[in-house]
Amino acid sequence: MSVTVLRASSAVAPGLYSGAAWKALFAAPTVAASRESEATEAVVAAGVDVKVLGSVRDLDEGVWIENEGDDLGEAEILEASWGRRGSRVLDLVDTVDALHGAEKGCPWHKGQTHQTLSRFLLEETYETLEAIDGESAEDLEEELGDLLFQPILHARIAGEFDIDAVAAGIVDKIVRRHPHVFGDAEAEDLYENWDKIKGAEKSHRTSPADGVPKNLPALAYAQKILQRTDSEWAVSEHPENYGSAAMAEEVGEKLLELVDEARKGGVDAETALRQAVARRLE
Numbered sequence: 001m002s003v004t005v006l007r008a009s010s011a012v013a014p015g016l017y018s019g020a021a022w023k024a025l026f027a028a029p030t031v032a033a034s035r036e037s038e039a040t041e042a043v044v045a046a047g048v049d050v051k052v053l054g055s056v057r058d059l060d061e062g063v064w065i066e067n068e069g070d071d072l073g074e075a076e077i078l079e080a081s082w083g084r085r086g087s088r089v090l091d092l093v094d095t096v097d098a099l100h101g102a103e104k105g106c107p108w109h110k111g112q113t114h115q116t117l118s119r120f121l122l123e124e125t126y127e128t129l130e131a132i133d134g135e136s137a138e139d140l141e142e143e144l145g146d147l148l149f150q151p152i153l154h155a156r157i158a159g160e161f162d163i164d165a166v167a168a169g170i171v172d173k174i175v176r177r178h179p180h181v182f183g184d185a186e187a188e189d190l191y192e193n194w195d196k197i198k199g200a201e202k203s204h205r206t207s208p209a210d211g212v213p214k215n216l217p218a219l220a221y222a223q224k225i226l227q228r229t230d231s232e233w234a235v236s237e238h239p240e241n242y243g244s245a246a247m248a249e250e251v252g253e254k255l256l257e258l259v260d261e262a263r264k265g266g267v268d269a270e271t272a273l274r275q276a277v278a279r280r281l282e
Contacts, residue, residue, distance in 0.1 A: 004076050015045070018080055029062050056073060092149070100157070217270070
């Protein structure tokens, strides 16, 4: 068997192949792929017939146009195009599209909604945090992949937007909030500009609790509210060891003591803290 596998980056438009790739396509006795795709359509539009075969092993001689998930064995790979850093994220988008395909898609995936997927988003977030605490680069890489999977799934099933709209929105927000990087503002004005820009974006908010998810754990909820009300609720200046490991250890011990005090007194610490924040907001 003499088969060359044509591998192209999903970051490059189908058909924008190198000269060597097109030369191989036009010279091949047979060109095949495991399924029809934008890549096969581009090749057919250029005048090259493409057969759909079950596996690369069904092709005795010629060029195989690679699709995600193909078992290529030991076939020779010809890089037809090269994508920029991040192009594999587009492969993930294509993979999610395949899971929702009309003919061969996954029944489980096609039956999901934002609501049924929501618990997985939370679970993957906690697993990612655990991997960060574990300080294993390998574990963190895997968990970040699982976490990245979630927004792409949600964007795929959304009727009102898609992943490009999601990406465009966050790019616009990042550029808008960092004029010291993407504009001519001074880096020393970072925090002042951030507050002004975000304040203008969220001018409709009237309470410190607006926009803070109420189902956050009580401690995270309290910390978020305190950040927004620092000027009116502040009780002291920053200590000398502000932000240090020693400060973190000291605060952790105090929190643990308070939780133990609540436990011994028959008080649910989570509820008590949430109610305390609610009283401050009244």
